[in-house]
Amino acid sequence: MQRFLDALSKGVFASARCRYCHSIIWPPNPVCRRCLSSDIEWVYTDPSKDEIRGRIMAVSESYINGVRFAFIELENGIRLLGRVLDDKQEPSVGSLVVMVGCGIIDDSDEPYYLFKRLHT
Numbered sequence: 035m036q037r038f039l040d041a042l043s044k045g046v047f048a049s050a051r052c053r054y055c056h057s058i059i060w061p062p063n064p065v066c067r068r069c070l071s072s073d074i075e076w077v078y079t080d081p082s083k084d085e086i087r088g089r090i091m092a093v094s095e096s097y098i099n100g101v102r103f104a105f106i107e108l109e110n111g112i113r114l115l116g117r118v119l120d121d122k123q124e125p126s127v128g129s130l131v132v133m134v135g136c137g138i139i140d141d142s143d144e145p146y147y148l149f150k151r152l153h154t
């Protein structure tokens with residue numbers, strides 16, 4: 035988990051994958067939740083270089099501190115709460131998005147993920 039936060043603090047998105055059953059472990063955990071193996075490999079992706087795509091599954095109805103959040107499923111099946119950056123249109127369910135940044139909110143261990151809509 036610390037490894038995940040360390041990577042995030044550098045703007046890198048880390049995901050853990052079980053070497054034994056190959057499932058993605060999310061939220062990151064040192065032990066695979068499916069087969070209990072502790073043989074984990076970390077996959078690092080940098081949103082400024084790698085394209086991390088996802089799809090909006092749900093959008094929050096209200097604003098939290100002026101920010102509207104969306105529940106996003108990434109292509110690898112990871113689901114997380116992200117923020118879709120301002121666009122002319124409201125984020126809508128089913129929209130394709132790409133991660134443009136991630137990190138840790140200052141003075142906390144709270145991760146954040148920023149997305150923008152993909153226009154295809």
Ligand SMILES: [Zn+2]
Nearest residue numbers: 052055066069
């Ligand atoms: Zn496993």
